[in-house]
Amino acid sequence: MSTTELIEVKPESEFEEGDRELVDVNGIEVGVLRVNGEFHAVQNRCLHDCGPVAEGQVSRKLVGEFVEPGKRVEKDYDDNEPIISCPWHGWSYDLETGEQLADDDIVLPTFDVVVEDGVVYVDGQQ
Amino acid sequence: MLESDESQPNQEALDRYHVIDGDCHYMESFHDVAEYMEEPWKTKFEESNFDEKGAKQNLSSFFPFSTGDRQAHGKITREHSSYPDEPETPERIREGMESIGVDETLLISHLILAGAGTTADDDRQSAFAKAYVEYMQEEVLDPDDGIHGLAPIPYGDVDASLEILDRIEGEEEYVGACFVTAGATPPLGNRKYDPLYERCEELGLPAVFHTGGAGLDEYVRAGYQEMLETHTLGFLESNMSQIVSLVVQGVPEKFPDLDIVFMESGITYIPGLITRLDEEYLKRPEEAPLLEKKPGEYIKDFYYGTQPLEISADPEYLEKCFDMVGADSLMYASDYPHWDYDRPTTVTDLPFLSEDEKKQILSGNAQEVFDL
Ligand code: FES
Numbered sequence: 001m002s003t004t005e006l007i008e009v010k011p012e013s014e015f016e017e018g019d020r021e022l023v024d025v026n027g028i029e030v031g032v033l034r035v036n037g038e039f040h041a042v043q044n045r046c047l048h049d050c051g052p053v054a055e056g057q058v059s060r061k062l063v064g065e066f067v068e069p070g071k072r073v074e075k076d077y078d079d080n081e082p083i084i085s086c087p088w089h090g091w092s093y094d095l096e097t098g099e100q101l102a103d104d105d106i107v108l109p110t111f112d113v114v115v116e117d118g119v120v121y122v123d124g125q126q
Numbered sequence: 127m128l129e130s131d132e133s134q135p136n137q138e139a140l141d142r143y144h145v146i147d148g149d150c151h152y153m154e155s156f157h158d159v160a161e162y163m164e165e166p167w168k169t170k171f172e173e174s175n176f177d178e179k180g181a182k183q184n185l186s187s188f189f190p191f192s193t194g195d196r197q198a199h200g201k202i203t204r205e206h207s208s209y210p211d212e213p214e215t216p217e218r219i220r221e222g223m224e225s226i227g228v229d230e231t232l233l234i235s236h237l238i239l240a241g242a243g244t245t246a247d248d249d250r251q252s253a254f255a256k257a258y259v260e261y262m263q264e265e266v267l268d269p270d271d272g273i274h275g276l277a278p279i280p281y282g283d284v285d286a287s288l289e290i291l292d293r294i295e296g297e298e299e300y301v302g303a304c305f306v307t308a309g310a311t312p313p314l315g316n317r318k319y320d321p322l323y324e325r326c327e328e329l330g331l332p333a334v335f336h337t338g339g340a341g342l343d344e345y346v347r348a349g350y351q352e353m354l355e356t357h358t359l360g361f362l363e364s365n366m367s368q369i370v371s372l373v374v375q376g377v378p379e380k381f382p383d384l385d386i387v388f389m390e391s392g393i394t395y396i397p398g399l400i401t402r403l404d405e406e407y408l409k410r411p412e413e414a415p416l417l418e419k420k421p422g423e424y425i426k427d428f429y430y431g432t433q434p435l436e437i438s439a440d441p442e443y444l445e446k447c448f449d450m451v452g453a454d455s456l457m458y459a460s461d462y463p464h465w466d467y468d469r470p471t472t473v474t475d476l477p478f479l480s481e482d483e484k485k486q487i488l489s490g491n492a493q494e495v496f497d498l
Contacts (some may be wrong), residue, residue: 048408064415066380069320073376075415090409102411103420 005124039113051088149459155213194353207463230272242309242340252286308338315375332385376416431459453483
């Protein structure tokens with residue numbers, strides 16, 4: 001079992017929806033975000049060309065459904081799949097898994113976030 | 127004196143292979159096809175001042191319809207074909223095939239390639255395509271002798287196209303449907319064409335996309351002066367634009383059992399297109415939400431006719447292109463009797479292909495895709 005190494009972020013009560021905090025996790029800059037009440041933490045260094053991805057737009061994954069031949073593909077956002085996009089060139093990652101939306105072989109490192117005694121921590125083990 | 131040289135195409139090697147030509151052009155006569163047309167087109171064609179070909183190629187060589195004389199002003203002749211001065215006759219098809227070393231062939235209409243220039247109405251293309259299907263089945267195609275047909279699809283008129291697909295259902299002479307990529311507006315990934323792909327998939331007919339020269343002079347922008355320019359660019363662009371449209375709009379996801387084939391732009395463009403499209407897709411995947419994998423993976427799932435194969439390229443580069451596209455996605459195609467046709471030696475002489483890969487490209491893949 002891997003040992004946990006908790007890095008403090010800030011008290012949960014001060015962590016509002018939509019907030020982001022940058023913390024240093026063993027020399028790696030990590031962005032901690034609160035989206036739909038959930039905490040997420042991703043490396044703030046885009047796998048494309050090192051852009052500040054954790055500071056990018058948070059949105060929802062756009063999904064398409066082929067309904068029937070000749071009809072428009074139905075497109076909608078999936079509320080359950082928050083994504084984050086790097087502001088430099090738009091590479092987007094699933095906020096939970098870190099998978100690049102266009103290629104799931106590319107995975108942005110993500111970190112567990114834990115809340116203990118009212119304080120939010122990032123688990124330094126990837 | 128000319129010595130025989132190891133580096134020269136090895137004609138004898140051809141006997142070892144069964145060769146299927148994925149793209150051969152039958153130069154049909156307007157007069158013959160008009161016999162099978164419905165009115166008013168039958169009368170219109172018969173009373174027109176067309177010669178048998180609609181217009182002679184050599185008539186266009188000075189004041190070109192589409193930059194330049196295909197025969198390069200007398201340089202190119204065809205001993206075993208009546209093209210370009212006279213219509214072809216069924217008796218000569220075998221002669222042409224034998225002269226280049228082909229055992230079975232897939233014939234694509236020659237005249238329909240010019241149809242993409244007909245933008246004023248979508249009726250003429252349909253009238254022609256319907257009559258062509260009847261004429262070829264009745265008088266030319268001969269599957270028992272290895273002469274198969276692709277039915278032209280006048281996709282601008284979806285209903286007429288569906289009628290043609292209904293018409294050829296179960297007809298052994300037709301082994302695929304042919305979409306001429308030049309001039310397709312909107313591009314062929316548009317949902318309006320879905321019913322055609324759905325029907326092809328249902329019938330087990332591959333959709334063969336074939337580039338074409340109609341409208342080349344003003345291809346994308348007016349002002350080109352030589353066929354070297356317009357043919358190099360236009361034939362390529364017509365296929366590339368449709369490949370991108372089909373993939374981005376999700377046609378292979380909508381119709382997963384449809385086999386898709388692209389003809390006549392060589393192969394070196396494919397890796398370039400794959401890498402460029404993938405690079406962009408990584409940045410904007412939300413614009414192609416039906417895709418389950420990178421666009422390049424779908425592009426590799428398509429089949430490609432090899433002609434005009436870039437055999438003068440650095441062999442290492444060409445080998446890399448073959449690797450990226452995959453021998454399982456390539457089919458030998460001649461484009462005979464057109465000016466830049468390829469003989470099967472273009473494939474048999476490639477130093478980097480294994481024997482199995484050569485067989486796959488020369489016939490195996492075509493046998494599988496066209497169920498020959
Ligand atoms: S650096 Fe992030 S998208 Fe380019």
